[in-house]
Amino acid sequence: MALTGVLRPGHVAIRVLEMGPALKHYTEVLGLIEVARDDQGRVFLKAWDEHDHHSVVLREADEAGMDYMGWLVDSHGSLEALAAAVKESGLCTNLEWIPAGEHPATGVRFRFVIPTGHVMELYAKKEKVGNDCGEDGPDINPRPWPDGLRGMAPSRFDHCLLYGDDLDGTVELFTKVLGFGVAEQVMAGPDKSLMIGAFLSCSNKAHDVAFIRQPVKGKFHHASFHLGSWEQVLRAGDIISRTRTSIDIGPTRHGITRGETIYFFDPSGNRNEVFCGGYVYYPDKPTITWWEQELGAGIFYHDRKLNEAFLSVFT
Incomplete structure (x- = not known):
């Protein structure tokens, strides 16, 4: 693509x-x-x-x-x-x-x-500084990872989940103006016609940004960072415990996007996620739909139950 x-x-x-x-x-x-x-x-x-x-x-x-x-x-x-x-x-x-x-x-x-x-x-422009893996320059004969990594050591900032009221307008903007696709959606209401969650992709990832309909403006649920394996997600859980970092939930798996995940908070109360996995998304892939009554499994596939703090705590 x-x-x-x-x-x-x-x-x-x-x-x-x-x-x-x-x-x-x-x-x-x-x-x-x-x-x-x-x-x-x-x-x-x-x-x-x-x-x-x-x-x-x-x-x-x-x-x-x-x-x-x-x-x-x-x-x-x-x-x-x-x-x-x-x-x-x-x-x-x-x-x-x-x-x-x-x-x-x-x-x-x-x-x-x-x-x-x-x-x-x-x-459109940001200076390229490299990843410190190249033996003879930033991109020459690279090693698989650099020396001196600390903590969970994610490979990239991946996406955000955001809360707001006018989900319809935002989805229209991202799809019709900015060219995103709807990889997954959560539908509610008696006839399942009200979109309450949208997972949007501009690439081949399961999502690059997600929005949840809530009666608020401009709220931040989490910023997510990518790890390479389920083992690294489990290691992140060990680091959370060793450093007495405030944990939200996990390690577990999402039904939505299929990623393996753990959530925790920075000292200011901003939620972070590290995750791995997920599927490859292409523009011709049909949108995956979840009904509201199955949202427990959609968010936390292992225990299939909603965590109230996960839904109600945001900054």
Whole structure:
């Protein structure tokens, strides 16, 4: 499949209540790598197998949650075309261009607020810094992983799950304007016609972002990071226990997306996930549908029961 337009999630900006404990969590427990700080006090991090300059931005604030999520597009021409399409759709508010360099090593970004109240941005350029695996350069004769990894050591930032009210408008934006497919959906109501969950993909992953219908605006459920195997997910559980990190649920398996997973919290109460597995998604794959009454198995396939805290706790 030739990927064009929106290619993948590029970064997530997370608000934390206190930078010191948060940074210790994200570097020593989760195992991201600090790459830069700026004069606003933000800290920029990346996972070990990401070649881009950064994928996670931490900002100290009075309230935890997500500031915005950024998406890499394939070219500046696509960036301009998608920005125009977003504007023309009438679905978004607070449209603005963020100048190049506002994020270090990053080009101009187009920012907008989607119908669920989340801030999204598109960009076409971010400096490639490599993954420290090459023996004779960033991409020459590489080793399978670099030395010095810490914590859970995920290979990449993978996706976010977000809560908001206008799910219909947001799904319309992502599918009809930004070119995503609906890999899976959760349907409710007497005739099963009300979409309450959408798992959206711009690539061949089971999802690049997911939204759950809730009577709130702009809420953050979790940021997810990819591990290579079920054994690494189990090891993440050991690290959570050893470091006395607050655990949410797992290790277990999802019915939706088929991934193996564990959830836990950073010191500010933001939920993190590390996971592995899932299936390959192509645009011609039929959308998988779950009925609301089977959502327990959809979220936690092993015990087939909903965890109330998993549904009601968000930032």
